[in-house]
Amino acid sequence: xxxxxxxxxxVQAGDNQAFAYLVxxxxxxxxxxxxxxxxxxHRVEDLVQETFLAAFEHIRRYDSRRGRFSSWLxxxxxxxxxxxxxxKREQLNPDIAESAAGTDVERDVLHREMFRRLDETxxxxxxxxxxxxxxxxxxxxxxxxxGRIEGIPMGTVKSRLSRARKKIMRILGDFEx
Amino acid sequence: xxxxxxxxxxxxxxxxxxxxxxxAERVMAVVQGRSLGGKxxxxxxxxxxxxxxxxxxxxxxxLGGLVTLGLFRFxxxxxxxxxx
Numbered sequence: 001x002x003x004x005x006x007x008x009x010x011v012q013a014g015d016n017q018a019f020a021y022l023v024x025x026x027x028x029x030x031x032x033x034x035x036x037x038x039x040x041x042h043r044v045e046d047l048v049q050e051t052f053l054a055a056f057e058h059i060r061r062y063d064s065r066r067g068r069f070s071s072w073l074x075x076x077x078x079x080x081x082x083x084x085x086x087x088k089r090e091q092l093n094p095d096i097a098e099s100a101a102g103t104d105v106e107r108d109v110l111h112r113e114m115f116r117r118l119d120e121t122x123x124x125x126x127x128x129x130x131x132x133x134x135x136x137x138x139x140x141x142x143x144x145x146x147g148r149i150e151g152i153p154m155g156t157v158k159s160r161l162s163r164a165r166k167k168i169m170r171i172l173g174d175f176e177x
Numbered sequence: 178x179x180x181x182x183x184x185x186x187x188x189x190x191x192x193x194x195x196x197x198x199x200x201a202e203r204v205m206a207v208v209q210g211r212s213l214g215g216k217x218x219x220x221x222x223x224x225x226x227x228x229x230x231x232x233x234x235x236x237x238x239x240l241g242g243l244v245t246l247g248l249f250r251f252x253x254x255x256x257x258x259x260x261x
Contacts, residue, residue, distance in 0.1 A: 115187050118187050
């Protein structure tokens with residue numbers, strides 16, 4: 001973390017090349033985040049790129065005493081995803097959909113049907129619940145950090161997650177033998 | 178496979194969203210270009226999307242002020258018309 005703060009300070013001081021470290025470090029988590037929020041969008045790559053460019057442009061406003069850089073970055077990505085959803089430009093991205101179907105998983109029909117329904121349920125969750133679910137369950141972020149990203153208290157994080165889990169578990173219940 | 182295992186498997190699959198080849202290099206090319214060329218047309222487009230608290234509240238305050246002024250004007254004109 002200390003090293004990351006040093007890198008951020010270098011970028012804030014005008015060393016643009018140091019920003020490459022932050023892009024490399026956070027490109028994968030942001031792709032997973034945006035890819036799950038906008039599973040049906042062709043714009044995931046554009047949005048992640050725009051997130052990094054916005055972070056770069058405004059990095060002087062980032063204050064490490066107010067929160068982690070990752071929280072700030074997720075917050076920017078989250079807002080860009082919400083804007084995208086509002087624009088209603090979501091279209092099925094076959095590459096991402098295929099990757100979600102998986103190549104390593106068992107190929108039996110029941111299994112694929114379960115994954116498909118779980119994907120659908122995730123897509124249909126209200127945006128606030130989807131963000132919390134993806135950050136907590138898929139990316140494994142602590143509740144405190146999710147609260148800072150969303151700007152909500154930890155209790156609200158837990159209640160949103162609980163509601164999202166209930167919907168997901170209902171689908172799993174249908175597949176119980 | 179148990180349902181819980183399937184659930185864990187599904188979550189693992191959802192983490193497998195690939196990062197396109199050369200993504201970081203493309204971002205850095207834009208970053209470097211920006212430092213050389215200053216602000217581009219693209220800049221404004223994404224800048225409008227960035228919800229920074231200061232910008233947002235300033236915009237909301239301006240909008241609120243305009244709406245309030247409009248309402249006052251409406252009430253004033255209505256009162257003027259109502260009076261003999």
